[in-house]
Amino acid sequence: MRKFTKFISVLCLLAMLLTLAGCSGTTGGAAAPSGSTPAGSTPANDAPDGDASDGAQDVNVLTWSNEATVLFLKGIAEDFHAAHPEYNLVVTEVPSAEIDSVIQTRIIAGDVDVVSFQTFSRPQEDWNADSTDKPAWQDYIDQGLLTDLTDQEFLKNYNVDTLMGNAYKGKLYSLTIGTVGYGGMFYNKSIFKELNLEVPNTWDELMDICETVQKDGRYSVVSVGAGDQWPLNIFANAIISANYGDGTKEFGQKLLTGEISHTDPEVMLVYNCMEQIAGYLEEGVLGISYSDAPGRFALGNMAMYIDGTWSWADIDKAGPDFEYGYFACPPVEARSDGLVPQDAIKYDLSFAVPTNAPNSPGALAFLDYVSQKDVYTEFINAIGFTPTQNDIQMENAFLNSMANILQKPTVNSEMFIYGPKGVGEYGANQFTFFYLKPLGGEFDAQGFAQMVEEDFDAARKALGSMN
Amino acid sequence: MGKNVSPPIKVLCYILIVFFLFIYLFPLFYIVNTSLKSSQDYLLYPTSLTTSPQFSNFVTAWKKANFGTYVWNSVLYTLVCTLASLFMSAAIAFPISRKYVPASRFLHFLFLCGLFLPSGMIPTFQLILGSGLYNTKIGYMLVMTGVNATSVFFFTGYFRDIPKDLDEAATIDGCGYLRYLVQMVIPLSKPAIISMGMLTMIGVWNDIVSSTIYLTSESNYNITRGMFVFQGQYSNDWTLTAAALLIVAAPLILVYLFGQKYIIDGVMTSAVKG
Amino acid sequence: MNIQKTAASPGRMLNQKKHPLRLFPLWIVLLCMLPGVLHYCIFRLYPSMMTAYYSFTDISGVPGTTWKFIGLANYKEFFILQNPRDLKAALLRTAAYAFFVTIIQNSIALLLSVIVNSAFLKGRNFARGVYFMPVILGAAVVATIWKAIFSTPTGPIYLFMQNVLHIANPPAILSSRVYAFPAVIAAQIWQNMGYSMVIFIAALQGIDGTLYESASIDGASNWKMFSKITLPLIWSAISINTLLAIIGSLQSYELIMTITRGNFNTSTLGMMAFATAFGGGGGTASGAVVNGLRQGYAAAESMVLFAGVLVVTIISQILMKRAEVER
Known part of the structure; x- marks a missing residue:
């Protein structure tokens, strides 16, 4: 009968070891972007990809629920994989009301490659350092958690003046895909x-x-x-x-x-x-x-x-x-x-790359991919925002008709009201x-x-x- | 109340009971009715009885809310956390009830403390974060598992009723401790195990706070959180939301229908103990 | 208060010995206890103690950030920096939440359990089963039901206000700074009333029926029997229910979190601590969102809540005892 006890003990030990191996695999996989995923453990969020066997790494994109955005991103996953066989695009959507707290928790847990922001509003500067709270985005940048995109090659496709409206201390930490007006x-x-x-x-x-x-x-x-x-x-x-x-x-x-x-x-x-x-x-x-x-x-x-x-x-x-x-x-x-x-515009859908992204080369490859003129044109038409690239053909007559109220747009006031x-x-x-x-x-x-x-x-x- | 209650009071009692039955049943009924409406029908006549039930709503909700993944997560979480909690509680309660371990009384006190101490939500989060278990199934299950003080006391009470002769007989037969615990003690206290098991299961299945805190990837969501997120995304598609809600609630209602006695028994006892 | 069966068992007799026989090797008994004890210490005792410690630091939920001991700064911020009007309102709101939930939930539960327990009623098991149902449905499901019922402009409550009460511009209850809070209280009561009721029923069933018979032979009225026999005999159940409802409602924020996310002046202290620590509306008394997962500050909010719970619990227990003695 002692044997039974021993058997159970061994079983328990084995189970514990297995679970430990499983979880260390997950975190290990996240921490070491260049290494291959340890055998027997799959990263937590690659359920939809069937290409794990070809060694492709996930590019995890986190965005809020916006049907057009999410559909488009999920739709280009295949083409992206074709263009960059070493990467798989994985899109996670979060209800808009939760996006801030989810970004907050995931950006630093270091398990996401691309996060979505809107306008970087209400920065804490010298004059208001004592009287206001620091907004979350500024905290990330100050702590070195967002990648500086200022010198990235793909920026040349954009109207940099527009993008820089959302810069911080002269540097660009997010790539704004489109702006919207709500003035x-x-x-x-x-x-x-x-x-x-x-x-x-x-x-x-x-x-x-x-x-x-x-x-x-x-x-x-x-x-x-x-x-x-x-x-x-x-x-x-x-x-x-x-x-x-x-x-x-x-x-x-x-x-x-x-x-x-x-x-x-x-x-x-x-x-x-x-x-x-x-x-x-x-x-x-x-x-x-x-x-x-x-x-x-x-x-x-x-x-x-x-x-x-x-x-x-x-x-x-x-x-x-x-x-x-x-x-x-x-x-x-x-x-x-x-x-x-x-009109007063807001920087909508902007992609940023956390510095601790498990796959930052993949994240940059993704940004580069969506910045290509043809992909971008399709993207911006799908989500119906005002483009931040120059000379983009918009299919929508309404968006084209807005040119006269966008000659000298201002950044929406919510950015400055403390x-x-x-x-x-x-x-x-x-x-x-x-x-x-x-x-x-x-x-x-x-x-x-x-x-x-x-x-x-x-x-x-x-x-x-x-x- | 005595048996000879005057008729007017009886009528009043019935009115009260029926009034509260309405308050409790109407929302459930409304949800069932809504879940069976086409969205067109719902927008035009939201409160009318549905005439042609749209069972396809359930299929659509299941697909759109991605319940296919979440339901398995929930089953996993519920099973593992319930079994682990039950085993851990029983393994603690049994020696305490028998005074097989030194300082049984102190242990008893230690677990009693758990009932009164403030919840340690924030340090727990720091713990999980620090150990790299954030947004993992394991981390979540570690948090959701628990040696609940009430179940320890509940079990202690039950185990006392198991004759100690059995322990002796088992040792004479050479039956090991773990085997004795799992194969004799636990089956002998089936009502207690079922009561606590059901309460734990319900608690884990329903969890929304911990899953909000600890689970951020969709692939780890439990079904409750999935439903909640779905409701946020389709905030005005009440026909689908109602269907999703019923999918989440169905297992609970089934468990309740069959195990009502155990659940209520468990609630009574744990409340009295607590 | 011994509702549980206390049938004496033969095992009891054997247990009288001072030094029980070590029937099983101690190491295996301890080994089996180990996972539970470890888990309990790591995930229950330790976090519970650490909350107090963290409340004196500026630790954040963002890992990798440095944190330090900052003394009473969190408490100062809570009590001094916050707008006094809003702070008072938030504390009052927390108290009101507990007060109304406790009083209303227990009154209804007591009333219904007395009726459900009476001999003449038909379908009492059905009634009891229905009233208890929301307890097992859980916060997320109950919140979603509530949102559906109060939704605008197709929810039944909105339609009722518009078409039956003929209110021209009915408020959206769950996003109204005035009505959302009572609606959340109602949800809390709706969900947990069955729980209190079950405890009352258990106590009522423990009362010896012959007491009523002899009283009714003596010609006692129903009210007299209730106040002289029933109430004193179930006083401990009332006491437990009060305690459970007070503690439960002071600490609970599941429904607030799921129904309003702490917005629209519905945030209580428990919700404030949660929102400050993990994000969401209503992290401060003013209802503003707190940035940066400030868990040190949230820990301080938790400690304030804990102190409040402690004080209220002690006071309520003293009052209940005193009321019991006076009977």
Whole structure:
């Protein structure tokens, strides 16, 4: 009977050894990119590839759930493998709401080769080092976790000026595939024609349009997928970008340092615009979820619809014959350079390569691959963003029509609008529509501005007492 | 309550019971109904009874949510963690109940502490990260396995009821300890094992917090997390989400239907012990 | 409170000996215990202690980053730097979560278990089975059910508000800074009421039926029987349920995490610690996202929570004892 005990003990030992071998294999494989994968252990995430036997290494690309992006990337996996037989493309998608924390955990666990970012916004610089938190992306770069792409060969395919808008300390840590505009709104061309309306050049003209549509009474004036909150809040950024343009950075600085107060006229201008447009939003707007919103616009009974330019694909899908256009949020005072209101853009889908990527040559090969003009053209057309390479033929008429609002685009204001460390709820949400009365909040424009300023004040004082 | 309850009170009692039954059953019913609707039907009449059940929703949800991979992960996690937890708890509880080891009382106390100590979520994470087990199946299972204090106490109570004569008989027959534990003690306390086993299984299958923290690759997701992610991706496709939800809940409901007695027994006892 | 069967066993008699026979070799007994004890020490005791230690450091969830001892800075940041209004609101919210869950969950559970336990009711097993169901469904499933029920604009609650109550612009409950929190509380109660109920039923079943018979012969009213016989006899169950609900709801954040991710003013202290450590909304009292997986700070938040749980537990136990004595 002792034999039985021994047998079990040996079995347990064996099992333990096996599991240990298994896990060391996984981590070992990740840590040694050039070595071949140890026998008997397969890296955790190569389930879909059947080519493990030919010794090809995975290039793990992490991106957020965006159907077009994910489909395209998964679609080019075969061609990529054909072009680089030594690599396999593996795409992992994460819900948008989780992307930041997943990037955070995986970038440094060192098991991903390409990660996706958007705009590198709100950097901590000398002037605000004590008063703001460092954003995650900056932390990565400062800790040397992202590869400097500035001297990469494939950059020559791009409009480097555009890319550099997303640079940090003069160096490029991410390759922006496309930009999107969300500084404006879509409009229904046939309603505008019917009511003799023109695309507005000033805020007052926009208000006149709203008033006209409301008086007419047949159509709802403005709608937005407010059920998800953020689609409406981005319009606050649009208002700031429209009015401050290239001065937005300075505006954000002054707000943070207290040089201007939220109740000063130049900030109240923003709050007042927010309050005014909120008054024209469709009834029941709080119940409209973002995913339904483009389809509802395509039904043709609303005059304007607040969303980012990327939604053209959903609108087209919902109403193939529906005619619509897009204009940027107009400033209170018409532009002095005579241009129509210019869009505020955001750097969307940008690829970065962690320095601890298990397969950084593969990651760079992937970036090089998608940068080839033909692949890039296909990519940018599939995702429907504004290209960052020059002279790209866009198939989509809507995207081509945006040229006149992209002559002097500004980077979206959210990049520069800070809240101080430890700031209270109102201050942290300083330009959020949902604290305003028409949207279920408890404040009018003035009252909200006051609450925000109080929170800023309190935070500045607390910071002073801490240091 | 006594047997002679006046009719008005009886009626009131029935009203209350039925009212709460509605509150508990309506959401489940709504989910089942939604899962069987075509998305067109759902958008037009979300609350109407479905007339032509779309069982294909389940197939679509299964495929789109990639449950084919996740379900096996979940089965693996559930089986391994449950068996390991049960074995570890039993192997600790038995000697304690018999005082076969020195300092049984201290051990008992040690495990009692576990009930009151704060959760060590952050150091556990650091531990897993530091040992390179982050985002691995092994690391996740290590975290999800556990010598639960309640099961130790639950087992201790049960094992005491096993006559000690049996231990003696076993040693006389030359039966080894491990074999005795696995082949005699555990089968003899079947109700306790099943109760704790089911509770552990349910806990592991349902886990969302640890899988969120420790599992980042899709190839490691458990089905619960898969469902959760799917819901995030198809946030307004409620027909598919409902179907995915029912797929995840089906094994739980089956286990519940057949093992209700054990589960409730386990809950009662562990609560009282705790 | 001895609900468990305590049938005396013949084995007990033999156990009386002071030095039990070593029937099995000690080394094999210990060897078998080893995995469990090791696992328990490594994954339960050690992390639990280390939380306190980490709360005085700036350790982050990002491996490879250096970390150091920073004294009370995390606690200072929590209590001084945070906006006092929001901090107060967050602490109150945590307390309110525990308070409402405890009171409502136990009241409903007590009421229903008394009814379900009464002799005249038909289909009581069915009822009990249904009420208990959400306990086994788990947070992710319950949260998804809740999201479906409260979804806009096709969810039944939204339609009810719009078409039956005729509210012109119904709020999206789960993304409302006002209504999301009560909805999460309701979800918590909905999920765990059955658990409390089962414990109450167990206690009720332990009451000797003849007590009621003799009382009803004496002409006692139903209420009198309930307050004079039932309540005192199940007081320990009430005490346990209260304790479980308080501790459970103070610490639990699964439903908050799965339903609102801590957004829309639903974050409690437990959720704040989780979000700070692992990312997500509601890591600070203001609801802002905390960058950089600041686990040292999260550990400090956990310690504040732990202190709170300790105090509340002790107070509630004293109160329950006192109430018991007064009966």
